Each structure stands twice: as structure tokens, then as C-alpha cells.
Amino acid sequence: MALALVAVVGGIVAIGVAVRAGDAAPGPPSTAVRGRSAPGTSSPATTVRPPARDAGGDWPVFGYDAARTNADPRPTGVTAASVAGLRRRVIALPGTVDSSPIFLHDVRIGGRRRDAFFMTTTYGRTLALSPAGRILWTFTPPGYPSVAGSAQITTATPAADPGRRFLYAASPDGLIHKLAVNSGREQRDGGWPARVTLLPGREKIASALNVRGGSVYVTTGGYIGDAPPYQGHVARIERGDGRIAAVFNTLCADVHRLQQPASCPNSDSAIWGRAGAVIDPASGEILVATGNAPFDGRTAWGDSILALRPDASGVSHSYTPSNQGDLNSSDLDLGSSAPAILRAGPLVAQAGKDGVLRLVDLGARGTGALGGELQAVPTPGGEAVFTALAVWRRPGRPPMLFLANGSGTAAYRLAGAGTAARLVSAWSNDRPGTSPVLAGGVLYVYDPEGSLAAYAPADGRLLASLPAGSGHWSSPIVADGVIALPVGDANDHATTGEIDLYSR
Numbered sequence: 355m356a357l358a359l360v361a362v363v364g365g366i367v368a369i370g371v372a373v374r375a376g377d378a379a380p381g382p383p384s385t386a387v388r389g390r391s392a393p394g395t396s397s398p399a400t401t402v403r404p405p406a407r408d409a410g411g412d413w414p415v416f417g418y419d420a421a422r423t424n425a426d427p428r429p430t431g432v433t434a435a436s437v438a439g440l441r442r443r444v445i446a447l448p449g450t451v452d453s454s455p456i457f458l459h460d461v462r463i464g465g466r467r468r469d470a471f472f473m474t475t476t477y478g479r480t481l482a483l484s485p486a487g488r489i490l491w492t493f494t495p496p497g498y499p500s501v502a503g504s505a506q507i508t509t510a511t512p513a514a515d516p517g518r519r520f521l522y523a524a525s526p527d528g529l530i531h532k533l534a535v536n537s538g539r540e541q542r543d544g545g546w547p548a549r550v551t552l553l554p555g556r557e558k559i560a561s562a563l564n565v566r567g568g569s570v571y572v573t574t575g576g577y578i579g580d581a582p583p584y585q586g587h588v589a590r591i592e593r594g595d596g597r598i599a600a601v602f603n604t605l606c607a608d609v610h611r612l613q614q615p616a617s618c619p620n621s622d623s624a625i626w627g628r629a630g631a632v633i634d635p636a637s638g639e640i641l642v643a644t645g646n647a648p649f650d651g652r653t654a655w656g657d658s659i660l661a662l663r664p665d666a667s668g669v670s671h672s673y674t675p676s677n678q679g680d681l682n683s684s685d686l687d688l689g690s691s692a693p694a695i696l697r698a699g700p701l702v703a704q705a706g707k708d709g710v711l712r713l714v715d716l717g718a719r720g721t722g723a724l725g726g727e728l729q730a731v732p733t734p735g736g737e738a739v740f741t742a743l744a745v746w747r748r749p750g751r752p753p754m755l756f757l758a759n760g761s762g763t764a765a766y767r768l769a770g771a772g773t774a775a776r777l778v779s780a781w782s783n784d785r786p787g788t789s790p791v792l793a794g795g796v797l798y799v800y801d802p803e804g805s806l807a808a809y810a811p812a813d814g815r816l817l818a819s820l821p822a823g824s825g826h827w828s829s830p831i832v833a834d835g836v837i838a839l840p841v842g843d844a845n846d847h848a849t850t851g852e853i854d855l856y857s858r
Contacts, residue, residue: 413457413831414514416562417742420633421695424744424756430794431835432856437796437808438818440837440856445487449475450851451840452826453511453562453628454789455483457833461518461535463490469834472514472535475851476507476844478525480533485836487855491538495547497527505577506555507844509827510630511562513570515593522563522570522593528554530563530572530591545596550574550589553615557584561630561692566638568593571631573642575624578845582621585613586644586689588631590666600666604644604655610667623647623656627692628742628789628827636698638664639671641716643689643704646682649674651722657681657688659704661716669721673704673714676725681708686738694743696753696768701775703755703766705739711757711766713777729776734784735761740827742789744797746811754780754811758787758799763807765814781814788825793832800829800839806856822854 417424432440455473463470463482470482470490477498482490501507512523520541521533528551532541540547550572551557557574564571570591576584589612590600601611604625606618615621624645625631632641640662647656657678661671674688675681681688690707693700699717706712713729733739737759744756755766755777764782768775785807787799797811802825808818823841830839837856842848 411833412459412514412518413833415456415564416454416511416513417629420564420566421635422629422632422692422742423695423747424742424789425746425792426794426832428794430832432794432796432832432837434796434808434810434817436858440818440820440858442821443487443855443857444823445483445853445855447475447481447489447840447851447853448492448849449477449479450842450844450846450848451475451853452509452828452842452844453840454829455831455838455840455853456512456514457831457838458514458518458535459834463536471831471833471838472512472521473840473853474508474510474512474523476509476526477502477849478508478523478527480512480521480523480531480538482535482538483853485834485855485857493523493531493533493538493540495525495527495529495531497525497529501526502849503847505847507847508559509844510559513563513565515565522565524559524563524572526554526559528552528557528559530570532596544594545598548591548596548598550591550598550612552612553584556581556615558626560626561628564631564633565593566633569599571633571640573625573630575626575645576622580622580624580646583615583618584621584624585615585618586623586625587612588625588640588642588662588666602662602666602668604660605647605653607653607655607669620648620654623654624687625689627689628740628829629692632692632695634661634695634700636700639700640664640666641693641695641700641702643692645687645689646685648682649678659688659693659702659714659716661700671716671719672721672723673716673719673726674724675712675727678724681706691739692742694745694755696745696755703743703777705733705743705757707738707740709733709736709738711739711777713775715773715775728773731777733757733761734759734764734782737761741787742829744790744792746792756790756792756797756811758790760786763787763790763799763809763814765811783814788827789829791829791831796832798830798832798837800825802826802828806830806837806839806854820856823852
């Protein structure tokens with residue numbers, strides 16, 4: 355497969371591919387560099403076909419929708435028949451994107467109607483990238499120089515405003531920025547930028563941002579090593595004016611505001627799963643899963659699944675494993691992933707750091723009780739899960755659930771109803787991966803060791819194995835005939851990075 359290189363040198367974007375008409379940003383033309391060949395090719399690729407224009411639609415938040423299904427049912431311009439023939443291009447970025455992009459179709463950027471991917475680097479730079487690989491704008495937060503190259507990072511995916519005029523993006527200094535889609539210019543009216551932690555050096559914005567209705571949802575966790583003090587919490591921000599409308603602290607939960615972490619006697623209870631806050635489309639409840647910390651079912655919610663009221667004022671339903679104390683003492687966070695909604699109620703699947711996949715009828719529960727899951731099955735290899743799950747819904751058929759970890763990829767079908775509901779194995783393999791993504795009838799799973807697998811979701815048949823850069827948390831999205839996959843590891847603390855783009 356041919357590969358071409360794009361570089362950023364001295365602030366100038368140097369592109370080794372031909373860009374389609376309409377992709378050029380205002381200003382002087384970029385300097386081209388010659389592409390380099392992927393292994394097995396005889397000559398470098400100096401031109402690449404334009405991405406397909408026959409499929410368009412937004413991918414506005416991590417997981418495609420506020421429920422984090424990780425499944426786009428619409429045509430994407432990439433099919434099971436065409437995926438093996440895609441060509442890879444490596445695009446240089448001004449930072450590492452250890453997360454996932456989002457995508458907006460036919461929005462105005464720089465005075466023209468364009469399609470664009472948007473992403474945030476580990477030190478808070480947010481950028482717009484055309485499907486042909488051109489950086490259209492870059493926003494650098496004012497606090498960037500103080501954190502660049504340090505261990506204070508974010509791995510949060512930005513979220514688009516429903517009106518498609520603004521983006522919401524995190525920076526490691528604890529701020530959420532409201533950016534104009536057109537230019538990347540920051541809106542600084544009202545409460546913007548919004549502060550969501552009073553101790554950003556300890557409380558990390560690791561999970562993706564979410565948007566539903568008039569609210570932006572942000573969750574916090576801790577950094578590697580779990581150095582206290584910090585508390586996982588949910589902040590609900592008013593989109594219009596940037597006001598912090600509600601805060602739910604998973605420790606000292608009777609404090610309904612941003613708190614100084616040292617003021618709470620307990621620490622941790624991170625909300626750090628890739629999907630962060632999951633919004634139940636039926637009830638509007640906010641679903642989160644927490645990590646290691648004390649639990650008392652009232653003000654301390656370590657290792658629990660919580661359904662918060664839609665206004666984030668308190669807990670509607672909860673689930674905590676009966677072995678919560680063992681999970682806490684053994685550093686086996688229940689919340690190393692986020693809840694996946696399988697049916698209204700909600701019936702959820704939760705995979706943890708202990709290598710167990712649990713099926714929980716969350717809507718049938720009150721608050722504060724231990725145990726009561728419908729089912730507990732081992733994950734592939736019995737290994738920890740640090741990824742988001744994907745849910746495939748088809749009319750007249752039971753939902754399917756997809757999960758990947760360091761030991762393999764697995765698919766399950768939901769069978770039965772009520773207390774008889776069970777997850778039944780559909781297929782599995784030993785190919786590892788990050789968060790599975792279903793788009794246009796193809797299941798994509800990125801192996802951070804350096805490949806991107808495309809499967810037939812119903813039976814797990816391998817459709818293609820595409821070369822990729824090495825990575826960590828990141829996962830792809832597919833739009834406009836392009837697969838966009840950021841690569842790289844936030845823990846390398848690099849201020850440069852790359853994204854792999856695959857197209858015809």
C-alpha cells in the first residue's frame with residue numbers, strides 16, 4: 355500500500371500529497387515534500403485520489419452519539435468490498451492525539467464549505483484537518499507553554515455543538531474551551547473558558563467530552579500513579595454561557611460544587627474510561643463508572659456504575675460489585691471502561707480492569723446496594739479492558755456488543771429479557787485492539803502495535819489488515835470515504851505526532 359508523508363516544519367505545513375480543489379487554506383501555499391513508500395511498494399506516492407464525496411454525515415462526539423454506541427449505521431464511502439484497497443497516508447501533526455477525532459460535514463471554514471476532522475492533542479492544541487490531509491486551523495490554548503513536554507496531559511476527544519458552529523475542547527490546565535468551527539477562534543464570553551477542576555495537576559481530563567441538549571459533560575480522573583488528592587467528578591456546563599450548572603463528586607458526594615481535593619478525606623474514584631459520561635437517550639440520565647476508592651453507597655462511590663439524574667444533582671440508580679473492597683485494594687478499577695447501553699432501562703454492559711464483563715439491569719436497581727449483576731463473564735484472555743465498547747443495533751435482531759483488549763477481540767449477542775437476559779458469545783479472536791468502531795457495516799479495531807483490522811461484524815471474518823503507526827488509547831472514525839486514525843502515545847510526552855488517513 356502506498357504511503358505519503360506530510361510534515362510540519364517551522365510552523366509551515368508541508369504536504370506530500372495532492373489536495374483536491376477547495377482544500378487550500380487562505381495564505382501562502384504550503385511547501386511539498388516527496389512522499390515515502392510503505393513497505394512492499396516500488397515507488398513513493400506523490401498523488402492520492404480525493405476522498406469519496408458520495409457519503410457525508412457528522413460524527414460529532416466520541417462514540418458517534420451521546421449514548422456512545424460507537425456505531426454509525428449510515429454509508430461512509432468505505433465498504434466491506436473496498437476497505438482492503440485503501441491507501442495510507444501519514445500526516446504530521448503539531449502534537450500527539452492519543453484519543454479519537456470527530457468529524458463535521460459541509461461546515462464553513464475559512465470562508466468555504468468544507469468537510470473536516472477535529473482533534474485535540476495531549477497538551478491541548480485543537481485542530482481542524484481536511485479529509486485530504488491539510489491542517490485548516492490550529493488553536494493553541496494560552497496555558498500551552500506551561501505544560502508542553504510535561505506529564506500533565508489530556509486524552510480527551512472534543513465534542514461538537516449541535517448547531518455545528520462551535521467545538522468544546524479540553525486543555526490540561528483544567529479548562530474547557532469553546533471554539534468557532536469556522537476559524538478555531540476561542541469564545542471568551544460568559545464563563546468561557548470553563549474551569550472544571552481546582553487542581554489540574556492532580557485531576558486529569560482523560561475521557562472524551564460529551565454534548566446533549568444544552569449541556570457539555572466533562573469527567574475527571576487522576577494521573578498515572580493515582581497520586582492523591584483528587585476526586586472523580588462530573589461537571590455539567592451550560593453550552594451558551596459556560597456556566598457550571600452542576601457538579602457531582604463521586605467522593606464527598608454531598609458537596610455539589612467544584613471542591614479543593616484536599617478538603618475531602620477520601621481520594622481517587624476516577625472517571626477515566628474512554629467514553630466518560632454516557633447519556634441514556636431514553637431517560638437523559640448520565641451514566642458513569644468509577645475507579646478504585648472507598649464505597650459507602652451514600653457519599654463515597656468507588657468501583658461503581660452510577661446513573662445520575664439528568665441534571666447531575668444526584669444518583670438515580672447504582673451498581674457496585676459485591677467484591678468492591680477487593681477491587682479497591684487490588685487496583686482493579688471497575689471503571690477502566692464506561693457503561694455500554696444495550697437496551698432501554700437501561701440494561702448495560704460494563705468491562706473492568708479485573709477482566710470481567712458484567713451485565714447489569716441498572717434501571718431495576720435502587721442505590722447503594724452491593725452485587726446483583728445478571729451475568730459476569732471473562733473478557734478475552736481474562737485481561738483488563740481499557741477501551742470503549744461498541745453496540746450494534748439492527749431492526750428485528752438482538753443487539754450485538756463488541757469488545758477488544760490486549761488479548762483479543764470478541765463479539766456477543768444479547769439473548770433473553772428481564773432477569774433472563776444474557777450475553778452469548780458470537781465470535782472471538784486473539785487479535786488485540788483499542789475501542790472497536792462500527793461504521794458503514796464494517797467493524798474496525800486498531801491494534802496499537804501497528805495495524806488496523808476491518809471485520810465483517812456479524813461473523814468476525816477479517817476483511818482487511820491495514821498497516822498503521824503504533825499507539826496507545828486512540829481509535830479510528832470513518833467519514834467522507836476516509837478512515838482517520840491518530841497514532842502515538844501520550845505517555846511519550848511528545849509535542850509532535852501523526853495521524854494515518856486511509857482512502858482510495
